[in-house]
Amino acid sequence: MxxxxxxxxxxxxxxxxxxxxxxxxxxxxxxxxxxxxxxxxxxxxxxxxxxxxxxxxxxxxxxxxxxxxxxxxxxxxLGLDRQHSVGIIGAGRLGTALADYYRVLDSNFAVAALFDNDKDKIGKKVGDIEIFDIKNFAAVAKRDNIEVAVIAVPAGEAQATIEIIDKTGISAVMNFAPVRLRASAHIKLKSVDMTTTLESLSYFLANDSQ
Amino acid sequence: MxxxxxxxxxxxxxxxxxxxxxxxxxxxxxxxxxxxxxxxxxxxxxxxxxxxxxxxxxxxxxxxxxxxxxxxxxxxxLGLDRQHSVGIIGAGRLGTALADYYRVLDSNFAVAALFDNDKDKIGKKVGDIEIFDIKNFAAVAKRDNIEVAVIAVPAGEAQATIEIIDKTGISAVMNFAPVRLRASAHIKLKSVDMTTTLESLSYFLANDSQ
DNA sequence: AACTGTGAAGGGCTTCACAGCG
DNA sequence: CGCTGTGAAGCCCTTCACAGTT
Known part of the structure; x- marks a missing residue:
């Protein structure tokens, strides 16, 4: 049924x-x-x-x-009978670790590109994944057919980032920044908030445990 | 009330x-x-x-x-009026990125130690956090008063890892390995499963989106 | 006999709506 | 009047229990 x-x-x-x-x-x-x-x-x-x-x-x-x-x-x-292209925004520690993680994980998700606004990082590579200027996000996303965007930027830049993503028409976003994001209705947003998770564990330590 | x-x-x-x-x-x-x-x-x-x-x-x-x-x-x-000591098990890409992430994040959680079973890693440092032999987990956890354990090991080793944690009496665990873990009832376990999250996004791409 | 597929019951969380208080 | 605190309603998800099927 x-x-x-x-x-x-x-x-x-x-x-x-x-x-x-x-x-x-x-x-x-x-x-x-x-x-x-x-x-x-x-x-x-x-x-x-x-x-x-x-x-x-x-x-x-x-x-x-x-x-x-x-x-x-x-x-x-689940739509796993074909490859999905992923773009990671933020090429700091977390972004590059995630790029590496997804590469190892044999799955149908492949990181096609990293993005950053730091001139020192742009043009460099993580493994064989190039770091692009965030300004070129739309163009690269289109070229590489990116369907999933991963936000790995500092909290303060996350909202601006999802707005950039939104404009390109990408509809699946995974957010690692510790902020509550607002996005248009057609975007499916999943947040992994380590601060919230840890603080919720802290509540448990302070109250429930024992 | x-x-x-x-x-x-x-x-x-x-x-x-x-x-x-x-x-x-x-x-x-x-x-x-x-x-x-x-x-x-x-x-x-x-x-x-x-x-x-x-x-x-x-x-x-x-x-x-x-x-x-x-x-x-x-x-x-939330019990955030005091410092909590965190131990990260698995000093690979993800584990070290998380160590770095938690350090930057100004919070009441401080990473006290990293653990691994790789002899090449043991003894080295990530920033100023030392990597210990997982065999010494109980001793170091006790010494540094670790309350929260973070699992950042490969999927196949995660269950064994949580059993090690369990034995020390630590009751708060955050798991990043893509497996469903079994632990004794007194452990509060929070899992961040990126595979599940991505695949759930994939379902959305394949079905819901427009 | 074994196990699926499912209506119905149960439980928990969210939202409504308003009484009550400052 | 404005806003909190909360009983009640509504909703959704999970679990039970069994009729139906092979």
């Missing part, structure tokens, strides 16, 4: 399920039940079935799911 | 509120209403009031909240 609106949380879990299936496939397992999968990876079996049911009927009653078939389905559903 | 159980999401937002208050304080604003704050930072005013009400009555009816007083309250609630 194809559903029109799939929740954000479901899409996150699809990615987790895919990872589980990769493990199972690597272990040579052919078939898996939602219950077995849930037990092994600490999930809820009803939720797995419900999440998958958003996209079709992939299971076989009395049997379970075929590992490799379901894997293929998830890859297609 | 003090509540016994505060939701995870509330604690995350407290951190965001604190950031807002810092901005307002820096701008010299003395007082702010939940409505004005919500508008400015894209939040919901009722939620702000409700979140704060978990910890006391900080507002003044007809007036709003005193910026600096509320700021002090949040700092205390």
């Amino acid at each position: 194809k559903s029109d609106k799939v929740s954000e949380q479901t899409t996150k879990r699809l990615s987790i399920y895919l990872r589980c299936l990769n493990e199972l496939a690597a272990a040579g397992q052919v078939s898996v039940s939602s219950e077995a999968c849930a037990k092994r990876f600490g999930l809820n079996s009803a939720q797995i079935r419900k999440d998958l049911a958003n996209f079709g009927e992939f299971g076989h009653r009395g049997v379970g799911y075929n590992v490799s078939a379901l894997r293929e389905h998830l890859i297609r559903i | 003090k509540s016994d159980k505060v939701s995870e999401q509330t604690t995350k937002r407290l951190s965001i509120y604190l950031r807002c208050l810092n901005e307002l304080a820096a701008a010299g604003q003395v007082s702010v209403s939940s409505e004005a704050c919500a508008k400015r930072f894209g939040l919901n005013s009722a939620q702000i009031r409700k979140d704060l009400a978990n910890f006391g009555e900080f507002g003044h009816r007809g007036v709003g909240y005193n910026v600096s007083a509320l700021r002090e309250h949040l700092i205390r609630i």
Whole structure:
């Protein structure tokens, strides 16, 4: 039963399920039940079935799911059957580390370019990824068909950065700067806020623990 | 009205509120209403009031909240009125970038030590932070009073790493490895999974966007 | 017999709406 | 009058439980 609106949380879990299936496939397992999968990876079996049911009927009653078939389905559903080009804005420590991280991670995401406003960095390379002037973002993004922009600039420059991204029509943004960004509605923005995460852990240390 | 159980999401937002208050304080604003704050930072005013009400009555009816007083309250609630010592395990690109990131970020979190199992790295320094043998984790963690452990090792080593952390009694862990970790109940684990985040963005690119 | 797909129940978080207070 | 603090409503997500299918 194809559903029109799939929740954000479901899409996150699809990615987790895919990872589980990769493990199972690597272990040579052919078939898996939602219950077995849930037990092994600490999930809820009803939720797995419900999440998958958003996209079709992939299971076989009395049997379970075929590992490799379901894997293929998830890859297609998540749009991982083709390469995605990523641009990282901010070629400081974090930006370059992320560039490196995504390169190693064998995935369908490839960092095509880095951007910065520091003249000393522009023109240099990180591995084989060139650092461009942020002023040329639109042109390079178009040339390299960048679909995902990663913000790794200081907090104070993040809002201006997402506005530059916005103008180019890129619709997927991952933000690492510790600020709440405002962007137009067509942009899908995911923020990784380490300050917030740490402070929330601090609350736990101060209150919950023990 | 003090509540016994505060939701995870509330604690995350407290951190965001604190950031807002810092901005307002820096701008010299003395007082702010939940409505004005919500508008400015894209939040919901009722939620702000409700979140704060978990910890006391900080507002003044007809007036709003005193910026600096509320700021002090949040700092205390979040346990940010003292320094926290952080240990980063994995001195690769990501681990060292994070070490650098946390150093710059002027906060109450200070990276006390890095850990690795690579003999070539052990003994070296990143800035003024020494890289220790992971075998000495318990001893160094105790010596430096490490309260928060950050996992920045390859996926395959993450589970073993959290087990090492677990044994020392550290109860706050931030994980950057792209795996779902199992830990004993007393550990508060926050995972930042870039693979999951990117794949979820990929779903959006493949389906939602226009 | 085993396991999926799903209606219904349950639980939690967010938002509304307003009483109450300054 | 303005704004907080909060009961109630609404919404969404998760979990249960089982009918249906192979």
